[in-house]
Amino acid sequence: MSNATENLVEVQDLFMYFPVTAGIMQKRVADVKAVDGISFFIKKGETLGLVGESGCGKTTTGRCILQLYDSMKGNIIFDGTDLTKLKREQMRRMRRYMQLIFQDPFASLDPRMTAGEIIGEPLKVHGLAKGQEYRDQVAELFRMVELEPFMADRYPHEFSGGQRQRIGIARALAVRPSFIVCDEPVSALDVSIQAQIIILLERLRDELNLTYLFIAHDLSVVRNISDRVAVMYLGKIVEITSADELYANPLHPYTIALLSAVPIPDPAVDRTRERIILTGDVPSPINPPRGCNFNPRCAQAMDICREETPELKNVGGEHWAACHLVK
Amino acid sequence: MSDRAVGAAGGPVLEARRHFWLVDFFIRLVREKPMGTFGGVIVLILLVVGIFADLLAPFGYNYINLKAIMVPPSAGYILGTDNIGRDLLSRIIHGARISMYVGLGAATLDVVVATLIGLISGYFGGKVDLILQRFVDAVIVFPALFFYLAVMAIVGPGLLQVIFCIGILTGIGSSRLVRSAVMGAKQNVYVDAAKSIGSSNARILIRHILPNVFAPIIIIFTIAMGAAIIAEASLSFLGFGIPPPIPSWGGMLSGPSRKYMVDAPWMAIWPGLALSLVVYGINMFGDALRDLLDPRLRGGVGGMGAYGSERASKALAKRTEKGLRARAQKSE
Numbered sequence: 282m283s284n285a286t287e288n289l290v291e292v293q294d295l296f297m298y299f300p301v302t303a304g305i306m307q308k309r310v311a312d313v314k315a316v317d318g319i320s321f322f323i324k325k326g327e328t329l330g331l332v333g334e335s336g337c338g339k340t341t342t343g344r345c346i347l348q349l350y351d352s353m354k355g356n357i358i359f360d361g362t363d364l365t366k367l368k369r370e371q372m373r374r375m376r377r378y379m380q381l382i383f384q385d386p387f388a389s390l391d392p393r394m395t396a397g398e399i400i401g402e403p404l405k406v407h408g409l410a411k412g413q414e415y416r417d418q419v420a421e422l423f424r425m426v427e428l429e430p431f432m433a434d435r436y437p438h439e440f441s442g443g444q445r446q447r448i449g450i451a452r453a454l455a456v457r458p459s460f461i462v463c464d465e466p467v468s469a470l471d472v473s474i475q476a477q478i479i480i481l482l483e484r485l486r487d488e489l490n491l492t493y494l495f496i497a498h499d500l501s502v503v504r505n506i507s508d509r510v511a512v513m514y515l516g517k518i519v520e521i522t523s524a525d526e527l528y529a530n531p532l533h534p535y536t537i538a539l540l541s542a543v544p545i546p547d548p549a550v551d552r553t554r555e556r557i558i559l560t561g562d563v564p565s566p567i568n569p570p571r572g573c574n575f576n577p578r579c580a581q582a583m584d585i586c587r588e589e590t591p592e593l594k595n596v597g598g599e600h601w602a603a604c605h606l607v608k
Numbered sequence: 609m610s611d612r613a614v615g616a617a618g619g620p621v622l623e624a625r626r627h628f629w630l631v632d633f634f635i636r637l638v639r640e641k642p643m644g645t646f647g648g649v650i651v652l653i654l655l656v657v658g659i660f661a662d663l664l665a666p667f668g669y670n671y672i673n674l675k676a677i678m679v680p681p682s683a684g685y686i687l688g689t690d691n692i693g694r695d696l697l698s699r700i701i702h703g704a705r706i707s708m709y710v711g712l713g714a715a716t717l718d719v720v721v722a723t724l725i726g727l728i729s730g731y732f733g734g735k736v737d738l739i740l741q742r743f744v745d746a747v748i749v750f751p752a753l754f755f756y757l758a759v760m761a762i763v764g765p766g767l768l769q770v771i772f773c774i775g776i777l778t779g780i781g782s783s784r785l786v787r788s789a790v791m792g793a794k795q796n797v798y799v800d801a802a803k804s805i806g807s808s809n810a811r812i813l814i815r816h817i818l819p820n821v822f823a824p825i826i827i828i829f830t831i832a833m834g835a836a837i838i839a840e841a842s843l844s845f846l847g848f849g850i851p852p853p854i855p856s857w858g859g860m861l862s863g864p865s866r867k868y869m870v871d872a873p874w875m876a877i878w879p880g881l882a883l884s885l886v887v888y889g890i891n892m893f894g895d896a897l898r899d900l901l902d903p904r905l906r907g908g909v910g911g912m913g914a915y916g917s918e919r920a921s922k923a924l925a926k927r928t929e930k931g932l933r934a935r936a937q938k939s940e
Contacts, residue, residue, distance in 0.1 A: 347804055376806030388797035393819040402815075403805040452805065 288358075289460055289492045290323040290346060295355035297338070297345050301567060314566045315341040316353075317516035320593075323460075328486065328493040330507030330524065332500060332539070334563055338516040339496045340384075343462040346494065347381055348372055359460070377407050380453035384465040386445035390437040396423075396448050397433030403455040422451040426481060443474035447481070454485065462494045467502060479506055500543045504528055509599065512536050515574040516566055518593060522600040532602040534579050573605065581606060636900055644896020650889025657701055658708030667695040669702035670853045678872040688874040691864045696874065699855040700882050706856045707837045707886060710771055714836035715829050717775025718782055722828055725779075726786025726821075727813050731794055741787075747780045753842060760848040770849050774836045782828045789821040796820070823901040830894030834887045841883055857883045 298312035316338045323329045331339050345353045348364050357364040359379065367375060380403075383389035390399055401419045404410045410418050420430035426447040437445055446466060453461055463482065467475040483506060486493060497503045503510055504524055511521040512535065520533040531537045538557040545551045559578050564570050570577050576586040585605050593603045638645050657664060667673075673693040681688045687696040729740040747755075756773055763769045793799070794817060802812045841858025843849030850856040860879035869876055 349800060349804060373806045373808065376804060381801070381804040383797055383801060385797055389801045391796075391798040391802070391816050391820070394815075402802070402807070406805055406807050406811065449801075452801070456805070 287324050288322040289325045289360055290494070291356075291358040292322070292342075292346060293320050293356040293358065295319050295342065295345055295353065295357070297341050297350060297353045311567050314516050314569060316345060317566075317569070318355075319513075319516075319518045321511055321518060321521060323492055323494060325459075326490060326492055327508040328495050328506055330503035330510040331494060331496045331513060332498060332503050332510060333513035334498065336563060336566065337513045338566075339498075339513055340464055342513070343381070343464050343494055343496050347376070347379055347462060349381075374407075377403075377456045378458050379460045379462070380456065380458040382446075382449055382453050382461060382463045382466045385469050386442050386449055387437075387469075389449055390445055392437055395434050395436055396428075396440065399437070399448060400433075400451045400455055403452060407456055409456065418455070422455055425454060425485070426451045442470050443477060446470060446474075446478055450478075450481065450485070454489070457489070458491070460492045460494075462496070464496045465498070466495075468497065468499070475502065482506065500540060512539065515563060515569055517574055517603065518601075519575065519604070520600075520602045521593070522598075522602075526598070526600055530600075532596060532600070532607050533575075533604045534581055534606070535575050536602075573603075633900065637896060641896035641899065643892045644899075647889040647892030647894075647896065650886060651893050654704055654708055654711075654886050654889070658705040661701050661705040665695075665698035665701040667698040669699050669855045670694065671698070678868065678875075680872070681874055687878050688872070690860075690875050691868055691872065696878050699860060700857070700878055703855040703857045703860060703879060703882065704886075706767065706850060706854065707840070707883075709767060710774070710840040711833040711837045711890070713771040714775040714778065714840075715832040717771065718779040718832040718836070719825055719829050721776055721779025722782040722786045723818070723825060725783035726790055727817065729783065730787040730790030731809070731813055731817060733791075737787075744780055744783055747777065748784075752777065752839070756839060756843055757846065757848055760843060765848055765851045767850055767854070770840050770843060771836075774839045775832075778832055778835060778839075782832060785824055785828055786821060789824045790817055793817050793820045826901060827894060827898045830890060830897055834890035834894065837883070837890070838887055 295316055296314075296318055297316040298314055300309045301311040301313060302308060303310045319338075319342065321329070331342065333339050341350075344350060345355075346357050346359075346364075348357070348367075353365075355365070359375070362375070364372065364375065390396075394402075397419055400422050401415060404415055404418060419433060423430040423433065428444060428447050428451070432440075432444075437448070440448065446469075450466075466482065467478050470478060479502065482493070485491060493506070495503060495506055507524045509522065510524050510527045511518050512527070512533065513519065514535050520527065520531065520536045527536065528540065531540055538559050541555065541557045545554065557580070561578050564574070564577060570587075572588050573579070573582070573586040573591050576582040579586065583605060589605070591603045591605050591607075593601045594607055595601050596607055637648065671694060673689070673695075675693070676685065676689050677693045678691055679685050679689045679693075685695050685697065687700065689695055690699070725740060725744065729737045729744075755777055759773045759777070760769065763773065799812060799816055802816050807815070840849055840856065841861070844856040844858035845862045847859075847862070849858060852859060857879040861876055861883075865876040865879075
């Protein structure tokens with residue numbers, strides 16, 4: 282499934298269970314299976330979209346790759362280095378090469394720091410620039426995300442949502458990373474600003490030769506920016522393929538249902554097409570169903586779906602799907 | 609500094625708020641918290657009297673006039689004299705200096721100890737927190753005065769000993785407040801952001817957590833100040849605090865004052881009054897500070913926060929009320 286030389290990031294058998302504790306002794310009574318055994322890779326220079334409903338483990342996956350949790354299982358190979366084997370200090374240094382853009386532009390900026398301090402902090406942390414060079418680089422970062430350098434002395438609350446997200450992007454770019462996890466970077470923004478930010482991210486990717494893991498729940502946004510797309514459901518990847526292939530030829534019933542929910546901006550077309558409305562809720566990740574995770578909501582569920590968990594199968598080219606219907 | 613000037617061109621309103629937040633704060637204090645203002649004035653008087661005690665006091669604190677023993681309040685001795693002929697006003701003024709030393713010194717130490725323990729315990733959590741907090745529990749459950757007495761009995765009486773003893777012991781107790789504030793602050797996404805850019809734990813603690821738990825720390829300081837002054841007075845009253853002849857308000861209440869309470873009640877009344885007034889003032893000021901600085905009462909984006917919106921809604925209510933009344937009059 283992978284070619285070690287051109288893959289920038291490789292995730293192997295990633296598990297992330299959050300313990301549910303009870304009582305005075307904090308006994309572990311159950312696990313929230315946020316990420317339940319997933320593997321994928323991201324090639325150098327490409328953008329992998331990661332979609333799924335709320336609570337399916339998208340964000341957790343992104344944060345696991347960046348080693349922001351202590352108790353994950355599995356291996357994360359970044360540019361040939363296994364991040365899970367690094368010591369704390371080594372990992373801290375490695376963070377230079379991988380950055381995170383957050384969903385909420387209001388919560389992710391320290392309210393007591395000025396925009397300049399926020400953007401310059403990574404430079405200071407990694408000792409990359411000092412004095413005049415530092416000031417020049419911060420000004421350059423401001424311009425890179427289409428903000429004015431004179432705004433450096435303002436505090437986050439003096440900026441709009443879109444501007445704050447630009448500050449977050451500039452902070453991620455400060456250390457010249459090669460890989461950025463974009464964790465729903467536009468979900469908290471107005472639709473008009475979403476497009477601006479997406480265009481900015483695309484431009485930066487091309488100019489700076491970045492690799493993205495683009496997490497979102499909006500399929501139309503993902504389609505625009507991604508080379509390949511992975512669909513997650515309840516902690517597992519159900520389908521992964523190139524963006525065009527996914528939209529043209531979805532195989533997993535969940536992907537099909539998800540795509541049918543994307544609004545089409547043409548009432549005539551929208552009225553005639555078939556919409557699949559899923560019944561029920563996403564099962565609890567504490568106690569996922571037996572067999573295929575999707576079987577309680579799947580219209581085409583068979584007996585085998587309630588017994589056996591389907592594996593990700595290659596159906597030709599780069600198209601992989603985890604469904605018993607797929608041969 | 610020139611960068612700042614350029615920035616100022618962007619938003620004059622916001623700029624004004626940023627530069628004069630302290631002034632803004634005092635306006636709020638005076639307008640919204642009259643009792644807090646009263647308390648603040650008392651604290652200010654304590655500080656001024658404490659600092660300039662040598663200039664303000666008409667006599668030295670230990671100047672004895674054997675011809676004026678237990679003189680009631682009069683023109684020469686405004687507050688009267690004690691049983692060995694010392695001017696009570698001068699002793700109260702010098703006592704203010706001691707109270708100021710103890711209040712500021714112990715409260716500073718309190719805050720330092722509380723911040724250290726609270727930051728470490730709250731940020732690292734887990735086993736570190738468990739062990740540290742059991743130690744804190746052990747100190748908290750012990751009756752405070754007993755603990756002070758025991759420690760003072762070991763280290764001996766004296767101003768520095770009192771400050772250290774009170775500051776460290778109350779600091780361990782107030783670390784709980786800092787800890788809970790830190791536990792709240794570390795949940796913020798910007799702490800994750802700092803971690804993901806590769807900040808060390810020390811940097812996150814000092815640059816991101818500490819500035820965001822400053823409000824509770826200021827509140828702890830004011831509360832600790834009042835508590836420390838009372839604790840010092842109690843210790844001195846019991847003879848374990850500041851040794852005579854240095855005038856401490858607590859010490860002035862004990863011994864001779866009690867003995868001559870019927871003949872010369874002013875000997876006990878003045879230090880008692882000074883003590884009550886100062887601690888009352890500090891507590892009022894502290895309460896007002898807590899209300900004004902409480903992060904739950906402050907909004908995020910507007911800067912003026914809940915105060916601004918509260919004022920806006922009040923103004924709106926007033927205006928609509930006026931409008932309705934005007935309309936009612938017209939229709940009549």
